Amino acid sequence: MSNNQKNSTFFISDLHLIPSRPQLIQLFLSFLDEISGKADALYILGDLFEFWIGDDMIYKRAGTPYLPIIKKLKALSESGVNLYFQQGNRDFLAQQKFATATGAELLPDQKVINLSGTPTLLMHGDTLCTDDTSYQRMRRIFRIKLIQKLFLSLSPEKRSNIAGNTRKAIKNKAPKKAYNIVDVNQLEVEKVMREAGVLQLIHGHTHRPAVHEFELDGKPAKRIVLSDWIDKACYLKLESGHFVSVINE
Secondary structure: OOOOOOOEEEEEOOOOEOOOOHHHHHHHHHHHHHHOOOOOEEEEOOOOEOOOOOHHHHHOHHHHHHHHHHHHHHHHHHOOOEEEEEOOOOOOOOOHHHHHHHOOEEEOOEEEEEEOOEEEEEEOOHHHOOOOHHHHHHHHHHOOHHHHHHHHOOOHHHHHHHHHHHHHHHHHHHHHOOOOOOOOOHHHHHHHHHHHOOOEEEEOOOOOOEEEEEEEOOEEEEEEEOOOOOOOOEEEEEEOOEEEEEEEO
8 A cells, every 4th residue: 555645534344353363463553554644534344353352351361462453543543543433243342442442433333424525324234234134133132231241241261252152153154144145135225325314325244345336216326335354455545535446455
């Protein structure tokens, strides 16, 4: 990545950072170094981590592998880059203590921002996949405050084991689901955009990067899907009022 100028806004999602993939963590740290003090803003739209078992782990042994990420994000925000974080389905327990530690502003599940005069809805994207009813049911359960409180009362080791087992179960079920089931539902997309009063949506979650153009109530609309990170830095950049591209480095 080169020639980053001020007036650049970056959007990323679905890095799924985990200590067992140190090369991916290093790739992310290098990306943060590149945009530090140069970009206006960085929006992280969920699933920065493969799983996040609670903000308290920042200060415990379980959080040690994540400290370089926390410190680098804090340095980024202190360099003058506005940092925003939206929870994903893997890191919804990253809450206010995480935001404070990194200098990020924690965004709600749906956030409308002004991008060069265009109202734009930001989402992680998982709530748009309404055809995946089993996932939506699980999501509702995981968002129950009592369930979260009980989970956070466990030791970091037990939480890590539960998260790991859940991750394996999800991974085993994923290939059995039809391709369209785990993608967004277009009617839900249109409903959410209509309710938000926007014609532009940016989200992640599906790992299917693309730009979808369609009509919404007779007007041209756009849905931009962010890429996941596998072995390359993937981001969307808005520069001088124009989307440059979704870039793979």
